[in-house]
Amino acid sequence: MAKYLVLIYDDEQQLAGADPSIIEANHERHVAFNRDNGAAVVGGAQLKGSETATSIRTRPDGTVTVTDGVFAETKEVLGGYYVIDAPDYDAALALAKQVPAVFGGVEVRPIIDPGA
Amino acid sequence: MGTDAAAGASSHPGARRAEAEAAVARAHASEWTFVLAAAARVAGDLDAAEDCVQDAYAQALVHWARDGVPARPGAWLTTVATRRALELHRRAATLARKLPLLVPDPVDELPEAYEFPDERLRLVFTCCHPALALEAQVALTLRFVCGLSTAEVARAFLVKEATMQARLTRAKKKIAETRIPYRVPDAAELPERLAAVLEVVHLVYTSGHTAAAGAGLTRLDLAERGIALARMLRALLPRDPDVAGLLALTLLTEARRAARTDADGRLVLLEDQDRALWNHELIAAGQQLVEQALRTPPAGRYTLMAAIAALHDEAPSWTETDWPQILALYDLLLRRWPSTVVALNRAVAVSFVEGPAEALALVDGLAEDPSLATYPYLAATRADLLRRLGETDAAAAAYEEALLLTANEVEAQFLSARLADLR
Incomplete structure (x- = not known):
């Protein structure tokens, strides 16, 4: 078994303007994802909006700059994640395909196992 | 030179060596993929598996020259390559060195009279995994399913060998790091995954059929590899209509190759081609496959393209081509493949x-x-x-x-x- 991070990217503007029924349905799909894949879902969280993000960069000379906003500007921003446990990549991708992202998509990344 | 006399004096071992060399060459042409696919199942690593296969062929040269060519050369090679792979795999495990695993279900024991299952589909589906970039899928397929060297794959796509090497390394790394499994997808996934495989095979064929750049209109070798891949898939998945459609398409297109350029290498349009130069054996084989593929509706993309190619191939002349039927097929194709x-x-x-x-x-x-x-x-x-x-x-x-x-x-x-x- 190996762990994978599923990053959920969504278009916040479209989400903000969406009909409440869409948001409700999206929530239901998350509940269903957790219910259907309980054992494989190791963790996960929904994040507050990107307007709450602060990026911190440290230059080689040690200077630290703190700026308002996400690390890289994109239409779809990171809005949540799951950590899943799967025997192989196909199984991980099959799980990730069930993760809802109404106006965006998900990215799947294997997590390094420090004990390996 | 004294060697000729020496060879004449000991013609028996010389003949044996020649026989062994010929048998090894034949086995390389016909069994290489089978042997590699079996070794990869055990080795859990494409590069390691390839080394084991290389080693097995080298041993075959020595053993077959000494003991004679075995009754089933492929089984002999597979046994030797797989045992070597198993040995490496065990040693790596003992050293607790983590081998990049592409195999979730490695074979741990090999019984004496083990009949090796055909693992080539696992190899094909791993090389054509949709999580890999299309160009990487094509490169991996040519490298590990067709057995081309990295330099040959690089030449086929007009890139530097170092570029192709980097592309292959990156792809193999992704297979290992993400744990892309070495297996045939289950029935639910199969249509989508097979579509990716067919796309790769079609791309290999078309890259050979019309080179995008360069002097020759056809890069013959790639076209042949594409057809060989389609034939292999057909043998492995004999009931699949899309596989039949793709093989039909490549055969029906290939049938016109001799007529596509004139004696000076100039392009000859279908309209002006000498239809007597067409290969009627390939056309007949292609037609039969199209008919079979069309019996399982709805017809897929390659089947429809093959049906169009078949209508061209059947027409006695350009003016007698069944254009209304071809247009009807294009209407279907546009709906299936907009x-x-x-x-x-x-x-x-x-x-x-x-x-x-x-x-x-x-x-x-x-x-x-x-x-x-x-x-x-x-x-x-x-x-x-x-x-x-x-x-x-x-x-x-x-x-x-x-x-x-x-x-x-x-x-x-x-x-x-x-x-x-x-x-």
Whole structure:
């Protein structure tokens, strides 16, 4: 078994303007994802909006700059994640395909196992 | 030279060695993929598996020259390669060194009289995994399913060997790091995953059929590899209609190869080809496959393309081509595979059913699509339609545009000749 991070990217503007029924349905799909894949879902969280993000960069000379906003500007921003446990990549991708992202998509990344 | 006399004096061992060398060469041509696929199952690593296969072939040269060629050379090679792979795998495990695993279910024990299952589909599906970039899938397939060297794959795609090496390394790393499994997808996933495999095989064939750039119109070797891959898939998945359709398409296209260029290497359009040069054995085989594929509706993309190719191949002459039937097939194809390239080919069929003016209107509509802006066939098709309508100046301008866009020298020569005819 190996762990994978599923990053959920969504278009916040479209989400903000969406009909409440869409948001409700999206929530239901998350509940269903957790219910259907309980054992494989190791963790996960929904994040507050990107307007709450602060990026911190440290230059080689040690200077630290703190700026308002996400690390890289994109239409779809990171809005949540799951950590899943799967025997192989196909199984991980099959799980990730069930993760809802109404106006965006998900990215799947294997997590390094420090004990390996 | 004294060696000739020496060889004559001991002709028996010499003949044996020659026999062994010939048998090894034959086994390399026909069994390499089978042996590699079996070794990869155990080794859990494509590179390690390849080393084991290399080793097995080297041992075969020695053993077969000494003991004679075994009754089943493929089984002999598979046993040797797999045992070596198992040994390496165990040693790596003992050293607790983590081998990149592509195998979730490695074979831990090999019984004495083990009948090796055909693992080639696992190999194909791993190389054509949709999580890999298409160009990486193609490179992996040529490298590990067809057994081409990295240098040969690089040459086939006109890139530097170092570039191809980096592409392959990156792809293998992704397979290992993400744990892409070495297995055949289950029934639910199979259609989607097989579509990816067919796309790779089709791309290999078409890259060989019409080289995008360079002097020769066909890169024969890639076309042959594409057909060999399609034949292999057909043997492994004999009931799949899309596989039958793809093999049919490659055979029906390949059947016209000898007629596609003249003695000076100049491009000859289907319209002007000497149909006596077509390979009628390939056509018959292709037709049979199309018929079989069409018996399982709905017809897939490659089956429809093959059915169109079959109608061309069956026509005794260009003027006797069944254009209404071809147009009907393009209508189906456009629904199944909506693409501007299909729409462009459909417009050509329209020109022979309804007329060049109707077709020109369609082509001009397609020209607004930015993805076709630099597609030389669009300009070439426009030019041909304008020429048929007698619009000489506009046709000349369109040929010039097509000439600017094509990188294939044979096609450029053809366009120049057409342009000269107009003036």
